Amino acid sequence: MNLIYRKLTSEISKLLKYYPVITITGPRQSGKTTLCQELFPDYAYINLEDISIREKIQLDTKLFLEDYSNGLIIDEAHHYPDLFSYIQVYTDAHPERKFILTGSSNFSLLQNITQSLAGRTAILTLLPLSLHELGNQIKEVSTDTLILNGCYPAVWAKEVPPGTLYQNYYTTYIERDIRQIINIKDISLFQKFIRLAAGRIGTECNNSALAGEVGTSAPTINNWFSTLAASYIAYMLPPYYENIGKRLTKTPKIYFYDTGLACYLLGIENEDQLKNHPLRGNLFENMVINEAMKNRFNQGKTANLYFYRDKSQKEVDLLHVKANDFHIYEIKSGQTFHADFMNGINYFKNIFKNRVTNSAVIYDGDTTTNHMINFRDFYLE
Numbered sequence: 001m002n003l004i005y006r007k008l009t010s011e012i013s014k015l016l017k018y019y020p021v022i023t024i025t026g027p028r029q030s031g032k033t034t035l036c037q038e039l040f041p042d043y044a045y046i047n048l049e050d051i052s053i054r055e056k057i058q059l060d061t062k063l064f065l066e067d068y069s070n071g072l073i074i075d076e077a078h079h080y081p082d083l084f085s086y087i088q089v090y091t092d093a094h095p096e097r098k099f100i101l102t103g104s105s106n107f108s109l110l111q112n113i114t115q116s117l118a119g120r121t122a123i124l125t126l127l128p129l130s131l132h133e134l135g136n137q138i139k140e141v142s143t144d145t146l147i148l149n150g151c152y153p154a155v156w157a158k159e160v161p162p163g164t165l166y167q168n169y170y171t172t173y174i175e176r177d178i179r180q181i182i183n184i185k186d187i188s189l190f191q192k193f194i195r196l197a198a199g200r201i202g203t204e205c206n207n208s209a210l211a212g213e214v215g216t217s218a219p220t221i222n223n224w225f226s227t228l229a230a231s232y233i234a235y236m237l238p239p240y241y242e243n244i245g246k247r248l249t250k251t252p253k254i255y256f257y258d259t260g261l262a263c264y265l266l267g268i269e270n271e272d273q274l275k276n277h278p279l280r281g282n283l284f285e286n287m288v289i290n291e292a293m294k295n296r297f298n299q300g301k302t303a304n305l306y307f308y309r310d311k312s313q314k315e316v317d318l319l320h321v322k323a324n325d326f327h328i329y330e331i332k333s334g335q336t337f338h339a340d341f342m343n344g345i346n347y348f349k350n351i352f353k354n355r356v357t358n359s360a361v362i363y364d365g366d367t368t369t370n371h372m373i374n375f376r377d378f379y380l381e
Contacts, residue, residue, distance in 0.1 A: 002157045004133055006035050007298035008126050013039070015300065016098060020091040021121035023077075023101045023113060027232035027257055028173045030128050031153045032102040036073045040100060043071035048079040061086045069097060077101040077112075084116035091120055104173075105181065105230060122300075127232070128152045128258050130294040131376055138376070143333075143364050144271040147283050150260015151290075166264035174233060181227050189216055193224055197234060197254060198265035202282035204251040204309075205236075225254075232257050237289065240306035240319050253307055255286045262286065284333035288362050288375050289318055292329075295380040308348060316344045318362075320380060327358040327380075335365045337372055 008024075012035075016022055024032050037045060046053050057064045057080060065072075065086060077083065087099055101121070113121060128151035131138065137156060138146060152169075154160040174194075175187065184190050193214045197205070207221045214221065228234040236252035256262040262283060268274050274283070289305065296303050308316040308328075320327040328348055332341050341361045349356045360373045368377045 002137070003038075004129060004137075004153065004157055006031060006126070007130065007133055008035065008124060008300075009039060011124060011298070011300040015122040015124070019120065019122045020095050020097060021087060021099045021101060021117055023103075023117075023121045023123045024126055025103055025110070025123065025232075026126035027128065028104040028177075029152055029154060029169065030126050030232075032104075032126050033073075033075055034153070035126065036100050036102065040071055040073060040098075043073050043098070043100065044068045045073045045075070047075040048083075049076045054080050057083065062090070065090045069094075071098045071100075073100040073102070075102050076104065078103045078105050081112045084112045088116045088120060104232065105177070124300055125297040127290070127294050127297060129156060130298065131291055132295070132379060142271065143284070143375075144274045144280075147259045147280075147287055148263050148268065148271060148274055150258040150263070152258060152260065155260065162260050163264065163269055166261050169261065170264065174231070177231050178224075178227055181230065182223065189214055190224065193221065194228070194233075195265050197225070197228070198256065198262050199279065200254050201256060201262060201279060202253060202285050205254045206251070233261070238306050240308050240321065255289055257290065259283050259287045259290070281333040284364070284375075285317060285331045288329075288331045288378065291375070291378060292318060292320070292380045299381075308344075314344060314347045316348050322357075325355050325357045326352060328356055329359070329378075330361045331375075332361055332363040334363055337361065337363060337365055337367065342371070 012022055012024070024036070026032055036043075048054050061083060074083070091097060091099070110123070113123065130151070131146070134151070134156060149155050149162045150166070152165060154165050155162055178184065178190060179187070193210070193216075196210060196213055200210070207218045207225070211218045211221045225234070225236070229236065234254060234256045237255055238252045239250045241250065263274065266277070266279065268277055274280055292305055293303050296305070304321045306319040306321060308319055316328050317331040318329040328345055330341055330344050341363070345359045345361070349359065360371050362373050362375050362378050365372065365374060368374050
């Protein structure tokens with residue numbers, strides 16, 4: 001197995017100086033457990049998905065915590081919500097004792113943290129591998145292979161075939177987790193929904209229209225999207241508007257946290273199929289936006305990422321808002337630069353003037369300059 005250095009490592013080490021608890025969220029199989037065990041080899045490890053361990057802890061939680069004075073990694077911590085209150089009391093009495101909590105259910109984990117561990121824990125997100133983390137390993141790998149493989153560590157560190165990984169990931173984790181979070185009476189409807197959602201990558205999603213195709217209600221579709229987000233399967237990129245209220249009421253775009261999983265849901269099994277697929281450009285865009293998000297999260301920062309589209313349908317694919325300034329990017333899957341790639345950027349600059357402090361086209365060409373960036377060289381501070 002190839003060990004891959006995770007960029008979040010330095011942020012975890014830094015924050016542990018200030019907090020008794022570090023909480024790491026992220027998708028299943030994104031590398032949370034491996035990272036924690038490599039970074040803290042002397043800490044004990046437990047996984048609360050194991051019912052027998054949960055039952056043992058529940059017998060005497062206070063005594064259990066006292067047995068691990070040298071540090072403890074608790075995987076899938078959200079399975080025992082009362083544990084957070086015990087950790088709060090314990091760390092208040094023993095601030096030198098350290099706990100690392102991980103979880104793949106964003107909603108359950110953060111809900112318990114805000115109730116019990118507010119001010120006592122730093123919260124970080126570990127997504128699948130970034131292109132920068134893969135580094136030289138992907139130097140000779142084609143763009144289509146990168147999109148198809150996705151970035152889960154099992155593909156790159158253990159060389160698990162992508163088709164095998166994502167088929168099992170979907171049936172073993174996604175369907176099981178979704179059933180635990182919400183009560184789905186007809187799983188076939190959800191299966192239809194998630195595949196249709198993958199077919200809308202990079203587009204503004206109309207829940208009412210999607211509900212009609214799936215055969216359910218718009219509120220159900222909205223609930224299912226929320227569940228995908230809580231499970232780190234898909235997310236919504238919000239539109240940017242100067243009026244904050246308007247920003248929240250306009251339609252966001254849907255993206256998946258991993259393009260390999262999206263390809264599986266779209267039935268794309270090899271590079272030839274991907275090359276000719278009508279969503280190939282959308283998947284490339286998805287990969288680049290994922291990279292921007294990983295760059296931010298790996299620095300312990302919030303994403304602050306948006307897209308821009310106005311009433312005249314003028315659009316910029318990616319906005320990074322930094323206080324009152326903008327970094328703006330157009331994303332193109334082509335390998336040859338064309339002047340019209342700058343149309344959206346130039347339009348946005350005419351509106352926001354000197355508030356645009358950085359702009360570039362991110363594409364698949366070989367040349368990287370101030371205004372053209374090969375996607376492999378793209379990094380968001």
